[in-house]
Amino acid sequence: MPALIIGSGYGGAVTALRLAQAGIDCHIVEMGRDWTTPGSDGRIFTQTASPDQRGFWLRDRTKQPVSHFLGVSIDRNISKYTGILDAENMGAIHVYQGRGVGGGSLVNGGMAVTPKRSWFEQILPSVDANEMYNTFYPRANATLGVNNIDPAWFDSTEWYQFSRVGRKVAQRSGFATTFVPNVYDFNYMKQEAAGTVTKSALAGEVIFGNHHGKKSLPVTYLGQAAATGKVTISPLHRVTKVAPAAGSGYTVDIEQINETGGVVATKSVTADKVFFAAGSVGTSKLLVSMKAQGHLPNLAGAVGQEWGTNGNVMVARANHAWDTTGKNQSSIPTMGIDAWDTNGVFAEIAPFPAGAELWVSLYLAITKNPERASFQYNSSTGGVGLSWNQAQAQKSIDLAKVVFDKINKKEVTVYRSDMFGSNKVWNEGLTYHPLGGAVLNKATDNFGRLHGYPGLYVMDGALVPGNVGVNPFVTITALAERNIASIIASDL
Numbered sequence: 001m002p003a004l005i006i007g008s009g010y011g012g013a014v015t016a017l018r019l020a021q022a023g024i025d026c027h028i029v030e031m032g033r034d035w036t037t038p039g040s041d042g043r044i045f046t047q048t049a050s051p052d053q054r055g056f057w058l059r060d061r062t063k064q065p066v067s068h069f070l071g072v073s074i075d076r077n078i079s080k081y082t083g084i085l086d087a088e089n090m091g092a093i094h095v096y097q098g099r100g101v102g103g104g105s106l107v108n109g110g111m112a113v114t115p116k117r118s119w120f121e122q123i124l125p126s127v128d129a130n131e132m133y134n135t136f137y138p139r140a141n142a143t144l145g146v147n148n149i150d151p152a153w154f155d156s157t158e159w160y161q162f163s164r165v166g167r168k169v170a171q172r173s174g175f176a177t178t179f180v181p182n183v184y185d186f187n188y189m190k191q192e193a194a195g196t197v198t199k200s201a202l203a204g205e206v207i208f209g210n211h212h213g214k215k216s217l218p219v220t221y222l223g224q225a226a227a228t229g230k231v232t233i234s235p236l237h238r239v240t241k242v243a244p245a246a247g248s249g250y251t252v253d254i255e256q257i258n259e260t261g262g263v264v265a266t267k268s269v270t271a272d273k274v275f276f277a278a279g280s281v282g283t284s285k286l287l288v289s290m291k292a293q294g295h296l297p298n299l300a301g302a303v304g305q306e307w308g309t310n311g312n313v314m315v316a317r318a319n320h321a322w323d324t325t326g327k328n329q330s331s332i333p334t335m336g337i338d339a340w341d342t343n344g345v346f347a348e349i350a351p352f353p354a355g356a357e358l359w360v361s362l363y364l365a366i367t368k369n370p371e372r373a374s375f376q377y378n379s380s381t382g383g384v385g386l387s388w389n390q391a392q393a394q395k396s397i398d399l400a401k402v403v404f405d406k407i408n409k410k411e412v413t414v415y416r417s418d419m420f421g422s423n424k425v426w427n428e429g430l431t432y433h434p435l436g437g438a439v440l441n442k443a444t445d446n447f448g449r450l451h452g453y454p455g456l457y458v459m460d461g462a463l464v465p466g467n468v469g470v471n472p473f474v475t476i477t478a479l480a481e482r483n484i485a486s487i488i489a490s491d492l
């Protein structure tokens with residue numbers, strides 16, 4: 001086949017659409033399910049409040065990002081299933097990722113943020129920023145269907161009271177706040193509030209999938225790609241090996257799995273071009289193990305390096321009894337505290353849609369944490385580990401603490417210490433934003449071509465070195481747009 005794409009998240013979806021439009025047939029191999037078929041309860045996705053097996057990727061116990069309430073664990077046993085959200089245990093950190101046709105777009109908060117140009121120029125100095133900000137960011141935003149909340153509605157609806165409280169206290173401490181664009185359709189959300197359509201964001205749906213309202217990749221890039229008739233997708237197929245084929249091209253070994261994760265068939269195909277778009281962790285693990293096992297021995301030494309968490313750390317504050325955050329909260333965040341230039345913190349004011357008044361302000365902070373880790377192949381287990389250790393997350397806590405200590409002092413409020421464990425204020429044990437592992441212009445050339453292997457490319461979050469300063473998917477999409485344009489022009 002002409003082109004095989006590993007993974008159907010942002011990098012993979014952009015690659016498929018643009019290759020297809022250039023007349024090239026391509027095939028996407030995706031290890032997760034195709035999330036289009038309802039279960040026996042009539043729902044495609046599980047309930048947010050009490051997720052069943054559909055919520056998690058091959059786990060026998062849920063692993064909720066906000067794991068406790070009043071210090072008591074809310075996790076419970078489930079049966080192993082190829083569910084939508086992977087809380088992948090990489091030693092000292094759980095890396096959350098979407099699994100299914102659409103990758104992270106199935107589970108994320110939809111926050112579609114273009115980073116500050118000055119920071120982008122620092123992290124990816126080899127990329128022409130003019131081109132990115134004039135052509136590829138606009139192209140990504142347009143194709144992703146990014147839209148903005150109506151500020152007047154934001155100011156009046158009960159569903160964003162939690163955000164308004166977050167904005168008020170941040171501003172009173174001298175921090176700027178900013179509206180954050182999203183791929184959730186805010187017109188649909190208004191109709192949800194009016195009671196004229198089925199609720200999704202206003203029914204708490206987000207990290208286990210949205211039945212309505214969200215422009216995830218299956219309705220944007222992948223939908224357009226499918227409409228060309230030149231793209232096919234194999235869900236529940238996992239790539240295990242890529243190696244040069246006899247003659248030309250690459251042999252790709254694939255395991256077909258069932259919905260409980262069992263291998264039902266193994267397959268081998270040959271492709272002229274192979275695009276790694278398995279996400280930062282997925283692509284890094286594949287490349288590091290192919291290099292170590294001698295299948296792709298000439299990959300650059302930079303493969304597996306410069307991985308970071310985007311400085312992610314979660315924290316919650318307790319508001320005063322009169323500062324109600326509302327029992328009704330939209331699951332879609334739409335405001336951030338922008339203290340990046342002053343404090344190295346961009347904090348999303350996150351909802352906690354529990355259906356009851358809890359006086360909680362929850363935040364997911366992105367911090368300027370310079371710590372990086374690397375992936376290593378373990379020859380005794382055949383697996384790939386990550387060197388990240390807990391001490392490396394301390395910098396994220398330190399940066400975020402300056403901001404939230406100041407707010408607490410001004411408001412005379414305290415941190416909640418009952419939501420991430422018993423007596424635990426910071427949740428530094430997870431990331432939603434894994435980045436790096438096959439960094440642009442180091443592990444690859446300046447357009448994602450892997451050194452040493454013509455016809456092998458990296459197209460996903462692995463290209464971005466560890467920290468993009470804001471939520472990452474718009475940058476991953478825009479960079480993929482830029483790289484595939486160059487690859488189509490020169491290599492095909």
Ligand code: FDA
Nearest residue numbers: 007009010011031103104108109111239279282461472473
């Ligand atoms: P992505 O992870 O999207 O896709 C990779 C795909 O490859 C997956 O579908 C995976 O199953 C598949 N795969 C992996 N290994 C494979 C193999 N060996 N064979 C076959 N397939 C394989 N970002 C943002 O900008 N705004 C936001 O609001 C949020 N919110 C958010 C919430 C939550 C809960 C999560 C988990 C994440 C976010 N994110 C986010 C992060 C965002 O979703 C993430 O950065 C992108 O999805 C990464 O895009 P990629 O294309 O790199 O990989």
